[in-house]
Amino acid sequence: MDYSEALLVPNPMTPNTAIVFNEDKCVGCNRCVNVCRADVLHPNPVKGKPPIVLYPDECWFDGCCVLACRIPGASELNSPLQQKVAWKRKETGEFFRVGMKDPPPPNNRPPVGEKPLPHGF
Amino acid sequence: MYTNKTDIQNYPGIKWPYPVDYEKINRISCDVLILGGGLAGCAAAIAAARRGAKVAVVDKGPLVRSGSGGTGIDHWHDACLNPKSKISPEQLMEFYFQNPYWGGKYTMGHMRYIQAMESYKALLELEKIGLPIRDFDDEFEGSAFRDDTTGLMYAYDYENCTVIRLKGGALLKPTLSAEVERLGVQAYEYIMASHLLTEDGKTGPGSRVIGAIAFSGRTGECYVFNAKSTIICSGMPQGEWIFSTEFNGASSKFWDPNNTGEGQAMMAEAGAELTLMESNYTICANGGMRWPMYGTGDSNNTWYGCPIVDANGKRIPYTQNGKVMDWSEIYKNTWPGTGDGGSVTSGSLGELPGDLPEKIMSGEYKLPFYADLPSMPPDERRVLWGLMIGNEGKTNYPVYKLYGKYGFDPDKDMLQVPVMAPKSNFNKRAKPYWNGEVYEPWRECQKCSNCAVYDWTMKTTLDGLYVAGLTAGNNFASGAITTGAYAARNAWKAAKQTELIPVNEDQVQKYREQIYAPTKRDYGIGWKEFKAGCARVMQGNCGEYKSDEVLQNGLDWFKSIREGEMQQLYARNPHELMRTNECYTQIMVSEMTLTASMARKCSSPTMNFKRLDYPGTDEGENEKYITITVKDGKYTTGEIPVKYYLQAPYAQSFKENYDKYCALED
Ligand SMILES: Cc1cc2nc3c(=O)[nH]c(=O)nc-3n(C[C@H](O)[C@H](O)[C@H](O)COP(=O)(O)OP(=O)(O)OC[C@H]3O[C@@H](n4cnc5c(N)ncnc54)[C@H](O)[C@@H]3O)c2cc1C
Ligand code: SF4
Ligand code: SF4
Numbered sequence: 001m002d003y004s005e006a007l008l009v010p011n012p013m014t015p016n017t018a019i020v021f022n023e024d025k026c027v028g029c030n031r032c033v034n035v036c037r038a039d040v041l042h043p044n045p046v047k048g049k050p051p052i053v054l055y056p057d058e059c060w061f062d063g064c065c066v067l068a069c070r071i072p073g074a075s076e077l078n079s080p081l082q083q084k085v086a087w088k089r090k091e092t093g094e095f096f097r098v099g100m101k102d103p104p105p106p107n108n109r110p111p112v113g114e115k116p117l118p119h120g121f
Numbered sequence: 122m123y124t125n126k127t128d129i130q131n132y133p134g135i136k137w138p139y140p141v142d143y144e145k146i147n148r149i150s151c152d153v154l155i156l157g158g159g160l161a162g163c164a165a166a167i168a169a170a171r172r173g174a175k176v177a178v179v180d181k182g183p184l185v186r187s188g189s190g191g192t193g194i195d196h197w198h199d200a201c202l203n204p205k206s207k208i209s210p211e212q213l214m215e216f217y218f219q220n221p222y223w224g225g226k227y228t229m230g231h232m233r234y235i236q237a238m239e240s241y242k243a244l245l246e247l248e249k250i251g252l253p254i255r256d257f258d259d260e261f262e263g264s265a266f267r268d269d270t271t272g273l274m275y276a277y278d279y280e281n282c283t284v285i286r287l288k289g290g291a292l293l294k295p296t297l298s299a300e301v302e303r304l305g306v307q308a309y310e311y312i313m314a315s316h317l318l319t320e321d322g323k324t325g326p327g328s329r330v331i332g333a334i335a336f337s338g339r340t341g342e343c344y345v346f347n348a349k350s351t352i353i354c355s356g357m358p359q360g361e362w363i364f365s366t367e368f369n370g371a372s373s374k375f376w377d378p379n380n381t382g383e384g385q386a387m388m389a390e391a392g393a394e395l396t397l398m399e400s401n402y403t404i405c406a407n408g409g410m411r412w413p414m415y416g417t418g419d420s421n422n423t424w425y426g427c428p429i430v431d432a433n434g435k436r437i438p439y440t441q442n443g444k445v446m447d448w449s450e451i452y453k454n455t456w457p458g459t460g461d462g463g464s465v466t467s468g469s470l471g472e473l474p475g476d477l478p479e480k481i482m483s484g485e486y487k488l489p490f491y492a493d494l495p496s497m498p499p500d501e502r503r504v505l506w507g508l509m510i511g512n513e514g515k516t517n518y519p520v521y522k523l524y525g526k527y528g529f530d531p532d533k534d535m536l537q538v539p540v541m542a543p544k545s546n547f548n549k550r551a552k553p554y555w556n557g558e559v560y561e562p563w564r565e566c567q568k569c570s571n572c573a574v575y576d577w578t579m580k581t582t583l584d585g586l587y588v589a590g591l592t593a594g595n596n597f598a599s600g601a602i603t604t605g606a607y608a609a610r611n612a613w614k615a616a617k618q619t620e621l622i623p624v625n626e627d628q629v630q631k632y633r634e635q636i637y638a639p640t641k642r643d644y645g646i647g648w649k650e651f652k653a654g655c656a657r658v659m660q661g662n663c664g665e666y667k668s669d670e671v672l673q674n675g676l677d678w679f680k681s682i683r684e685g686e687m688q689q690l691y692a693r694n695p696h697e698l699m700r701t702n703e704c705y706t707q708i709m710v711s712e713m714t715l716t717a718s719m720a721r722k723c724s725s726p727t728m729n730f731k732r733l734d735y736p737g738t739d740e741g742e743n744e745k746y747i748t749i750t751v752k753d754g755k756y757t758t759g760e761i762p763v764k765y766y767l768q769a770p771y772a773q774s775f776k777e778n779y780d781k782y783c784a785l786e787d
Contacts, residue, residue, distance in 0.1 A: 063518025
């Protein structure tokens with residue numbers, strides 16, 4: 001993109017994107033598209049490219065699309081900034097939040113009862 | 122690296138990805154047609170298909186995840202017949218009649234009784250098709266909430282044991298939809314049902330339902346279903362007062378956002394009687410003010426039992442009837458007896474002190490507050506953040522895993538409670554449920570309301586038409602599953618004695634013209650502005666306080682919008698077509714709410730319904746259901762007694778009626 005060029009485009013939608021993709025990982029299989037209750041996501045006209053986030057304003061932020069993806073790290077739920085919540089480490093009083101820059105190491109302990117999903121979804 | 126490059130702003134005006142054909146009509150015949158494939162719809166499909174019926178299910182979304190329970194549930198209600206339960210179905214009925222939050226005297230008692238009788242059995246059926254329900258790997262062996270002989274785990278009240286924690290509740294919908302598929306049920310996904318079809322095209326009381334008309338939100342194609350029995354499982358109307366996608370998208374809605382009330386609108390249009398249309402409330406945590414569901418520090422429901430501390434770590438005690446409870450009492454709130462019965466449904470047994478707002482104002486407790494997970498015993502902490510948060514709806518990815526990705530550790534971290542004005546923590550109905558500020562005119566239908574009038578077979582007042590789940594006034598997963606199966610058994614029993622009555626082509630044509638009108642325009646008013654405008658009419662004219670003049674003003678507004686903007690709705694693709702058709706629904710449901718409100722000439726504390734112009738309350742002769750239907754193009758209201766389901770022609774006891782109509786043998 002030429003950053004010196006100004007474009008005649010509508011304002012960014014709110015919430016902005018709802019779901020974001022890693023173009024290097026996503027293979028454009030559209031599994032996430034076909035699990036979304038609200039058709040927020042649509043197949044990309046270019047085969048193999050990540051889905052288009054058409055209706056972020058209709059996202060229910062349920063995360064089913066991310067759960068349906070078989071490629072780790074291909075997509076992520078991008079909750080709007082006003083939905084990013086915070087916590088405090090009890091011992092140290094440190095402030096952390098969803099979406100923060102340089103977060104502490106992830107806590108990957110799976111939830112109770114986690115099993116592969118029927119249908120693979 | 123994740124990027125925003127696939128944001129639609131980078132793809133302006135590209136072609137719709139699915140082939141579009143607004144002229145095409147697909148015709149399907151079946152024995153049992155199910156409109157709405159959420160929990161109730163899938164349970165209905167399974168019950169009917171297992172008995173040999175040819176079944177079709179229609180859903181606006183994909184069955185694998187659609188509906189309010191599509192992302193999971195953590196607690197299974199009213200399992201009165203499980204081995205540890207100390208509450209009988211009959212006792213449970215007392216609880217519902219006493220508790221206004223779940224309907225009080227307006228409880229559809231037959232539906233609750235069906236739920237109580239079948240909840241545990243239905244859970245065992247789910248286990249058979251692969252849903253983990255027990256602590257299968259003994260993770261919680263020896264815990265107070267676990268029965269070590271069965272591995273079942275209980276929630277909230279470890280003595281009465283009617284609510285079961287589900288170890289794999291997040292898998293509920295994928296498990297159900299796999300079974301639906303295995304049984305060969307035809308699923309019609311991304312398709313919106315919009316009108317019922319009736320014998321000879323005649324609508325109004327006494328008509329017979331013979332199918333429905335629907336269309337695809339992807340291709341725009343029309344679907345005409347011809348069925349012997351039809352079951353509506355399309356959930357609750359939402360959005361009559363609230364339309365806001367600006368802040369948090371469709372998360373401003375509690376139920377699945379596709380629940381917009383078509384079921385209610387089409388039933389009334391066909392001539393069925395609806396009731397409890399005037400029942401609505403200001404809910405805490407509504408609209409764009411909502412925080413992620415179950416995703417902030419809380420003390421209620423899913424979060425029950427979590428200690429809440431103030432900014433300095435000072436513990437805010439749980440109380441009961443004004444008395445401070447200690448930890449050992451928290452999960453022992455037995456009902457009947459000392460407790461308020463909250464334990465029987467969800468965790469609202471102990472509460473934070475009623476004078477907490479004053480104590481915040483005086484500085485005794487300092488904001489912000491936190492959910493002090495680290496101070497909990499390890500098993501209680503893990504079952505809360507791990508089982509409950511993890512399997513509860515909308516928590517598996519958006520809360521448990523996403524927070525984990527940013528390092529949230531329940532052993533070390535205290536999740537913040539949103540900072541809100543002290544008073545706003547205390548919504549009248551929902552107790553301290555810290556999910557967002559309360560804005561009075563932003564109302565929603567009460568949880569057990571806006572349903573059809575139905576009999577002990579769950580048939581509505583029209584032949585061929587049944588209801589289940591939210592559409593039958595039931596707000597629980599176990600209720601959706603049990604009533605879905607129960608309605609399906611009866612619908613199939615009736616279908617076996619019925620011939621398929623062909624659809625009336627004039628009626629099909631009439632509805633098609635209405636459905637597709639917005640595709641003939643590419644300017645006018647879009648669905649979002651329309652929905653927001655109609656919501657504003659309801660905020661103003663059907664808020665907390667009601668009077669005939671104000672309600673009439675609302676009806677005048679809608680009459681004018683029908684003549685004006687409704688004729689200018691445009692749809693540039695099948696998705697917009699679906700949302701514009703929801704606009705028709707919204708107007709109709711809102712008008713029914715206003716009309717039913719007019720007919721209730723008294724206040725009703727149970728319904729959170731306040732009349733400025735009539736002094737009485739709904740005691741004595743005012744204690745009744747107001748009904749509404751459409752007759753000759755006009756809304757007609759009527760009334761029926763509360764507990765009509767225990768009066769002639771029915772028997773006087775729940776048990777006798779249940780035994781007679783449960784259709785388990787058929
Ligand atoms: C976040 C969350 C957590 C919950 N947790 C629990 C819990 O732990 N325990 C519990 O007991 N309950 C819980 N519930 C409630 C429970 O999920 C619901 O009571 C239950 O899902 C209702 O089932 P239903 O089939 O009546 O409606 P839904 O499951 O909402 O299904 C309705 C279906 O109808 C479809 N539909 C709507 N309109 C149309 C139309 N015009 N045409 C075609 N299809 C249509 C929708 O797409 C949807 O799939 C929770 C709900 C939510 C939202
Ligand atoms: S499921 Fe994963 S890989 Fe497939 S399109 Fe979606 S993000 Fe890409
Ligand atoms: S979070 Fe849910 S509603 Fe949003 S895009 Fe993903 S599947 Fe669709």
